[in-house]
Amino acid sequence: MYKVRFVNPQKQYADHRDELLGAMDEVLKRGALVTPKDLAVFEEKFAELCEARYGIATNSGTSALDIALQAAGVGPGDEVITVAHTFIASISTICMTGAKAVLVDVGRDFNMDASKIEEAISPQTKAIMPVHFNGRLCDMEAVMEIAKRKGLIVIEDAAQALGATMKMADGTVKKAGTFGLVGCFSLYWAKALGGPGTAGIAVTDDAEVARKLRLMRYNGEDREDRHFYYHAHNFLLDNIKAAFLLVKMKYFPEWLRRRKEIAEMYRKGLENVKGVKQLPHFDDDRRSDIYNNYVILVERRDELKKYLDDNQSAETLVQYATPNYEEPVMKETKGKLWRFGNLNATSLPVTEEICKDVISLPMYPELTNEQVDYVIETIKNFYK
């Protein structure tokens, strides 16, 4: 048993058990299992939290991306620009519409390098899908400027970025998910705001797009007139999960504050450790990151992980360590369903460099200061 676990959902559940069970019990007692009150209230409150007009909840973040692409009219013959340092769903949802995913490199902050977008644009380009990775926004000022100039739709994969913000040149502070046409969030249990299993939500300011999203997440049916307007999946979020998430949402601002506090502790403890090549703190006071994951770049990554595992000290995860284009499905479909943004590219150099060194440290609000200090000390010991 690790002294500090990578995740600890049991602790959060124990802290709020009565309230969570009470909310779910209410739903079951009312027999209101699908669509009514709790789901609608959750959608409204979530949209408020993001400062968007509409929220359409789904059974996963992947489903939210799926309906967002469909609602944007992405389909065969189109291209959508995204990255190869992401969870595969960003790319797969594009490919599943029949469109082609066009992969550009990321910067050292793990996010889409906006300077690589223009060379990836072709006459077929319909949309850009920036992925706000690890809880940090892409440079949305730059992405939106290009999208506007080139007439492209933006669909944000904000799966990991609920609550992340960016101050724009005009002084307004905008939240993840509200820059483009649709913003898609994952509410998977391990995310900063997580349901009891899988869940997701799409947000938008556009009333017509909201209607499409709502119909497309539930068999294409308009629940008012009971007619079917699209061939669509059933991606609905259960009412019982919405009730669970509504309880958790109350605590989210406090959890976010604690994440940032833990990130600061890691920064102070690890910033001068020889062997630690990069901490996820980047000089840009426009952006406020939420540290959905706390990912560092280190020397001798696999040895460090083995050391921590052998001693059962701190549990870490080497995740997103394979450039997506190295996955079997991508090798099989190259050319047909995806291409590199720069047509001469055979790989994406920063993506590859990052993948070699990434390791994720425990990051959840229930971590105690003693546990964070312990993780820092064990890493320091390894590099001594």
Ligand SMILES: Cc1ncc(COP(=O)(O)O)c(C=O)c1O
């Ligand atoms: C960047 C990114 N996009 C999409 C998804 C898909 O979300 P879900 O797992 O809720 O389907 C995830 C989930 O891990 C993600 O991290």
